[in-house]
Amino acid sequence: MTVVLHSPPHEEGSSLSLRLWTEDDIPELIDAYRDPVMRQWTRFHVNDEQDARRWVDLQRKGWNDGDRLSFAVMESRAENGRPRLVANVVLKGFVVGGDSAEVGYWTARAARGQGIAGRALELLTIWTFERFATQGLECLRLLHQVDNYASCRVAQKTSYVLEEIIPARPPFPNDGHVHIRRAHQS
Template sequence: MTVVVHSPPREEGSSLLLRLWTEDDIPELIDAYRDPVMRQWTRFHVNDEQDARRWIELQRKGWNDGDRLSFAVIESAAENDRPRLVANVVVKGYVAGGDSAEVGYWTTHAVRGRGIAGRALELLTTWAFERFTPHGLKCLRLLHQVDNHASCRVAQKCGYGLAEIVPARPPFPNDGHVHIRRAPQESISYG
């Protein structure tokens, strides 16, 4: 199932935009993965241009297959500034007609602590519910290791309530938190 994005999600009155990944993102993607904090929480590491091309191809494949819908999060700081990559957000594991999927994200080192993760996750969450609730989506799950306190705060600020603690399983060495956010009942636009 190929998913079509007619217009990328954009935060109203803001410089934050979600768009599909392109090869133009390779230098910033490599730079983002130089951050040891990000590497601690992610499974796939980008070390060079070849890894970055493979990573972007995985994102394209996810869109073509409809099971990994990943967006580059871009911010324009000022009119004259070049837009820059600040994060990644993704809906994973959605199956046509399914009632749940998983969301994930990462942010670049340069923007941590500025609320970008929460804003981007909220954009993604709204988009996913608007796009897939008419087809059966009822909830989104967010998973992180219990010691990733920043992700726990982002999940809670975005309305993802802690639902359970799951035991560690490779490649993750620690137990995990599962946060859940349910689809809104009234505010979904089906047009």
């Protein structure tokens, strides 16, 4: 199922926007993955241009297959007007007629502590329910390791409620939190 993006999610009156990933993002993507904190929490690591191209291709394939809808989160820079890559948000595992899917995100080092992850996740959440609730989507899950306190705060600030703690399983070494948000909450 190919998903067509007619109108990317955006925040009214804000410098924050979501768009599809492009090859132009490769240098900033490589730079984002140089951060050891981000590498600690992500499974796929980008070390060089080849890895970055593979990562961008994976995002395109997800859109073509309809099972991984990933957005580059961009913030316009006041000083030069050029947008910069600040984060990634993704909807994973949705199938038409299915009642749940998973969301995920990461934030580039320079953008942390500014509320960008929460704002981007909220944009993705609203867009997802508007786009897919009529196709059966009722619930979004957000998973993170229990020691990822920043992700827990983002989940709480965006009304994802802690539902359960799940045991560690590879590749994750620690137990995890499962937060959920239901369509009727949006």
